[in-house]
Amino acid sequence: MSAPLLEFRQVGFRYPNTTTPVLQDCSFTLEAGQKVALLGLNGSGKSTLFYLAAALYRRDRGEIYWQGQRLIYQPDQLRQWRQRIGLTFQDPEQQLVAATVAEDISYGLYNLDLPTAEIEARLYQTLQDFDLLDLANRPLHHLSLGQKRRVALAGVMALAPTLLLLDEPTTYLDYQQRQQLVQALEHIHRRGTTIVIATHDLDFAYGWADWIMVLVNGQVTVSDRASHVFEQWPTLAPHLGSPILLDLWHQFPAGWRQNWPLPRTAAALAQIWQKGFQIPPNTD
Numbered sequence: 001m002s003a004p005l006l007e008f009r010q011v012g013f014r015y016p017n018t019t020t021p022v023l024q025d026c027s028f029t030l031e032a033g034q035k036v037a038l039l040g041l042n043g044s045g046k047s048t049l050f051y052l053a054a055a056l057y058r059r060d061r062g063e064i065y066w067q068g069q070r071l072i073y074q075p076d077q078l079r080q081w082r083q084r085i086g087l088t089f090q091d092p093e094q095q096l097v098a099a100t101v102a103e104d105i106s107y108g109l110y111n112l113d114l115p116t117a118e119i120e121a122r123l124y125q126t127l128q129d130f131d132l133l134d135l136a137n138r139p140l141h142h143l144s145l146g147q148k149r150r151v152a153l154a155g156v157m158a159l160a161p162t163l164l165l166l167d168e169p170t171t172y173l174d175y176q177q178r179q180q181l182v183q184a185l186e187h188i189h190r191r192g193t194t195i196v197i198a199t200h201d202l203d204f205a206y207g208w209a210d211w212i213m214v215l216v217n218g219q220v221t222v223s224d225r226a227s228h229v230f231e232q233w234p235t236l237a238p239h240l241g242s243p244i245l246l247d248l249w250h251q252f253p254a255g256w257r258q259n260w261p262l263p264r265t266a267a268a269l270a271q272i273w274q275k276g277f278q279i280p281p282n283t284d
């Protein structure tokens with residue numbers, strides 16, 4: 001069996017000048033190709049876990065591995081590590097560094113020391129993929145928060161990471177941008193990128209993820225197939241709440257529900273409904 005894409009082994013981390021560690025004995029593995037939702041209450045350490053995974057922060061204890069290779073905090077190794085893992089911050093304002101959209105996306109590409117023709121080709125493709133051609137020369141401080149979020153994601157994707165960590169990517173997005181994000185993620189995933197999303201948006205996680213991780217008291221307490229986790233959801237609901245579709249599903253009698261797979265979309269629920277009940281034709 002091949003080594004996991006990313007692995008935390010008993011990782012501990014505490015911010016300087018604080019008394020309580022954010023992560024303590026935190027262990028989990030991530031397999032290539034997964035679509036993971038990382039869930040946890042405010043302050044549970046999701047963003048911190050991302051900073052450690054992307055090697056922006058250094059762990060105090062334990063070890064972090066990429067395909068079985070231990071993370072070593074030395075310049076060459078860190079550079080290579082950070083090229084594999086793309087992270088979009090919870091706050092897009094923190095991520096964007098240049099004056100305009102095009103400059104910001106090119107910035108990371110220049111840092112990779114790519115030839116100019118390659119940078120230009122990737123920039124154009126990224127602007128097109130993320131529907132940013134019209135905004136290319138706009139100053140970043142003129143953009144709305146949702147637009148900034150899109151630019152931040154585009155900038156990271158231009159670098160073609162193997163693993164993408166997205167911290168609360170659906171906040172600030174309107175309905176259309178959210179749909180576009182879901183489409184972009186499908187596209188990115190089909191190209192072979194593994195994706196982890198930290199989110200409080202349970203409806204999004206329910207429809208999108210194939211794997212769920214839950215962070216509680218500095219540890220990953222759940223790491224399992226989404227279908228399995230959502231079948232056991234009543235045990236997590238008092239802690240995290242419920243996706244609306246799952247809430248609705250639990251209004252049906254348990255004896256009836258057990259004959260059907262868990263519906264993960266409204267369309268799947270409607271199909272079960274149609275098959276499971278003899279609905280009389282509307283005679284009005």
Ligand SMILES: Nc1ncnc2c1ncn2[C@@H]1O[C@H](COP(=O)(O)OP(=O)(O)OP(=O)(O)O)[C@@H](O)[C@H]1O
Nearest residue numbers: 015018022040041042043044045046047048049090
């Ligand atoms: N720079 C810092 N210095 C000290 N403590 C910090 C720092 N950044 C975060 N913390 C603390 O670390 C803990 C974990 O924060 P983190 O932002 O990782 O949580 P989170 O799960 O991402 O929360 P949210 O759901 O609100 O985004 C919190 O108690 C927070 O107050």
Ligand SMILES: [Mg+2]
Nearest residue numbers: 046047090167
């Ligand atoms: Mg956070």
